[in-house]
Amino acid sequence: MSLDNLILITGRTINQGIALEGGKTTKESVRAAGICAFDKDDFKKLDCMIGTPVKVMTEFGEVVVYSTISEEGPHPGIIFIPMGPWANQVVNPSSQSCGTPTFKGIKARVEVVKDGKVLDSVELISKLKEG
Amino acid sequence: MSEKSKITYKDVVCPFCGTLCDDLEVDVNTKENIIIEVRNACQIGTRKFFSSNPSEHRYEVPLIKENGSFKEVSWDEAIEKTADILANAKRPLLYGFASTECDAQSKGVELAELLGGILDNTASVCHGPTLLAEQDVGVPTSTLGEYKNRADLVIFWGCNPVHAHPRHLGRYSEFVRGYFRTDGRNDRYIVVVDPRYTHTAQIADLYIKVNPNEDYELINALRAELRGVEIDEKEVAGVPREKIKELVNILKTCKFGVIFFGMGLTQSVSHHRNVDTAICLVRELNDHTKFLITPMRGHYNITGSNVVFTWNTGYGYSIDFSRGYPRYNPGEFSSVDCLIRDEIDASLIVASDPASNFPAAAVKKMFKHPLIVVEPHHTPTSVNADIILPAAFAGIETEGTAYRMDHVPLRLRKVKEPPGQCLTDREILEKLIEKVKEKKGEL
Numbered sequence: 320m321s322l323d324n325l326i327l328i329t330g331r332t333i334n335q336g337i338a339l340e341g342g343k344t345t346k347e348s349v350r351a352a353g354i355c356a357f358d359k360d361d362f363k364k365l366d367c368m369i370g371t372p373v374k375v376m377t378e379f380g381e382v383v384v385y386s387t388i389s390e391e392g393p394h395p396g397i398i399f400i401p402m403g404p405w406a407n408q409v410v411n412p413s414s415q416s417c418g419t420p421t422f423k424g425i426k427a428r429v430e431v432v433k434d435g436k437v438l439d440s441v442e443l444i445s446k447l448k449e450g
Numbered sequence: 451m452s453e454k455s456k457i458t459y460k461d462v463v464c465p466f467c468g469t470l471c472d473d474l475e476v477d478v479n480t481k482e483n484i485i486i487e488v489r490n491a492c493q494i495g496t497r498k499f500f501s502s503n504p505s506e507h508r509y510e511v512p513l514i515k516e517n518g519s520f521k522e523v524s525w526d527e528a529i530e531k532t533a534d535i536l537a538n539a540k541r542p543l544l545y546g547f548a549s550t551e552c553d554a555q556s557k558g559v560e561l562a563e564l565l566g567g568i569l570d571n572t573a574s575v576c577h578g579p580t581l582l583a584e585q586d587v588g589v590p591t592s593t594l595g596e597y598k599n600r601a602d603l604v605i606f607w608g609c610n611p612v613h614a615h616p617r618h619l620g621r622y623s624e625f626v627r628g629y630f631r632t633d634g635r636n637d638r639y640i641v642v643v644d645p646r647y648t649h650t651a652q653i654a655d656l657y658i659k660v661n662p663n664e665d666y667e668l669i670n671a672l673r674a675e676l677r678g679v680e681i682d683e684k685e686v687a688g689v690p691r692e693k694i695k696e697l698v699n700i701l702k703t704c705k706f707g708v709i710f711f712g713m714g715l716t717q718s719v720s721h722h723r724n725v726d727t728a729i730c731l732v733r734e735l736n737d738h739t740k741f742l743i744t745p746m747r748g749h750y751n752i753t754g755s756n757v758v759f760t761w762n763t764g765y766g767y768s769i770d771f772s773r774g775y776p777r778y779n780p781g782e783f784s785s786v787d788c789l790i791r792d793e794i795d796a797s798l799i800v801a802s803d804p805a806s807n808f809p810a811a812a813v814k815k816m817f818k819h820p821l822i823v824v825e826p827h828h829t830p831t832s833v834n835a836d837i838i839l840p841a842a843f844a845g846i847e848t849e850g851t852a853y854r855m856d857h858v859p860l861r862l863r864k865v866k867e868p869p870g871q872c873l874t875d876r877e878i879l880e881k882l883i884e885k886v887k888e889k890k891g892e893l
Contacts, residue, residue: 326645326662326663328645328646328662329717330610330613330614330713330714331610331613331614331713331748332613333492333493333494333612333613333614333616336466336493336494336613336614337493337494337497339494340466340494340497340498340500340501341497341498341500341501341505341507341508341827342501342507343507343803343806343827343828343829343830344507344828344829344830344833345507379809379810379811380810389646390649391610391646391647391648391649391651392646392647393647394645394647397645397646397662399646402807403806403807404805404806404830407806407807407808407809407810407813408810410809411809412786412790412809412810412811412812414721414780414781414784414786414787415719415720415721415781416780416781416782416787417578417579417582417721417722417780417781417784418574418575418578418579418767418768418780418781418784418785418786418787419574419575419576419578419579419716419717419721419780419784419786420717420786420808420809420812421717421718421719421721422575422713422717423662423663423713423714423717423718424662424663424718424719440806440830441830441833443830444805444806444813444830444831444834445830445833445834447805447810447813447814447817448814448817448834
């Protein structure tokens with residue numbers, strides 16, 4: 320299943336903040352920031368279990384993360400990925416000439432990939448080095 | 451453990467977020483040089499203190515990458531190689547500085563000037579637009595103590611302090627009792643404006659759901675309504691006309707109001723224009739009542755890095771020294787833009803993790819060239835670096851000064867010794883300055 324015409328927002332969560340301190344390269348950071356939170360009704364349309372990997376696609380890139388239902392809803396049409404390596408694969412790098420990239424409010428599409436692999440932060444970032 | 455080997459430090463300042471809580475109590479086992487208990491801090495601050503203890507994630511000796519794996523080297527060798535790379539680079543980038551103390555930041559400025567490089571801090575990817583807006587239109591602001599004692603209306607716009615500044619609500623803005631707000635939360639009216647019904651919104655009195663990327667329209671609708679202009683649209687930015695009227699009435703009739711804003715304004719489309727117009731709204735509200743605005747700064751000393759860079763160079767971030775004197779132009783000299791244009795040919799990262807925090811397109815370019823990090827523990831940036839210079843945690847293993855989000859400077863305390871061969875950020879930068887001077891024939 321897939322969902323089109325979503326808006327991606329990224330930002331701080333307390334779990335992501337905790338994982339920053341000494342756990343950036345661990346599985347803890349994957350659980351904290353390698354996730355995408357959906358509105359409850361949007362998630363039903365995906366027809367999958369919580370935790371099923373989903374591929375988030377924008378015109379700037381794509382990334383596979385674990386799906387979850389947002390505790391900060393309802394926000395139909397909006398998906399949320401905590402700030403960090405996973406979110407930054409799909410955000411808009413354009414700063415509109417002010418220096419700060421557009422980390423929020425990006426058009427996105429999501430597809431369920433049941434056998435998708437969610438990479439840990441080092442695997443994900445190191446791919447940028449090889450590429 | 452005997453009581454003799456335990457020392458309790460009181461009034462410790464937390465080196466995590468811009469709230470800079472200064473009431474922590476930290477128990478240290480002096481015999482083993484480890485933190486054993488942290489009281490009063492939030493979950494993130496507590497974790498930061500514990501992460502300074504020796505662990506597999508902590509760097510304790512300088513490392514240089516050779517044939518794909520890290521080799522332990524002496525400080526002399528690491529400094530020599532780093533200075534070589536930086537002195538030979540045409541356009542080196544010095545980035546980070548938000549999570550260290552002011553003396554180290556000042557040394558960073560000195561090194562950047564010496565190298566003729568680009569100097570930038572993490573405001574570049576968070577509240578840089580706030581600085582631009584403040585330069586455009588000024589800013590009516592105050593210290594957090596004034597809000598604590600006086601504010602009866604608190605607006606959180608595009609920020610979520612329950613997650614990002616966990617003790618802000620309890621210390622300054624929501625639950626705390628103040629001199630004129632003796633009943634704490636009951637004496638304050640809380641409004642949250644956000645596209646998501648955040649945990650902060652869930653404990654507010656009024657939640658305004660704004661469409662993503664349409665904050666600029668909503669703020670200007672509020673300004674229009676405030677001036678008595680009849681809004682002819684049924685809704686603006688997803689907010690019904692009636693709700694806009696209701697909010698303006700709340701804004702006008704409070705005794706002392708404050709807007710705290712976050713990345714919701716600076717990182718969405720329109721960036722500094724969102725902040726510009728929010729400041730103008732606050733300015734106009736002062737025709738009716740007392741109103742102020744304060745950005746929710748993220749890293750604990752990001753405000754300090756803006757202050758230190760400004761008193762050294764005249765500019766807060768995105769500074770270019772290639773002509774021998776400082777020039778400032780975010781968008782041109784900002785890290786992400788310079789990297790994406792592939793201008794940077796070597797990077798020195800101090801107390802930051804740009805590989806995690808920059809868009810992928812910029813990280814790819816950063817990895818193409820030599821990368822040196824001054825960093826206490828493993829991060830996606832450090833594991834991909836060519837040289838790792840192990841640093842002590844500022845505010846835990848070294849003292850220094852940090853600026854709170856309202857520009858109040860506080861003294862950071864040292865509660866334990868750094869492990870292994872770790873040096874402070876300032877000492878590392880001093881060694882680099884000396885070595886680069888030597889290589890450039892200036893000694």
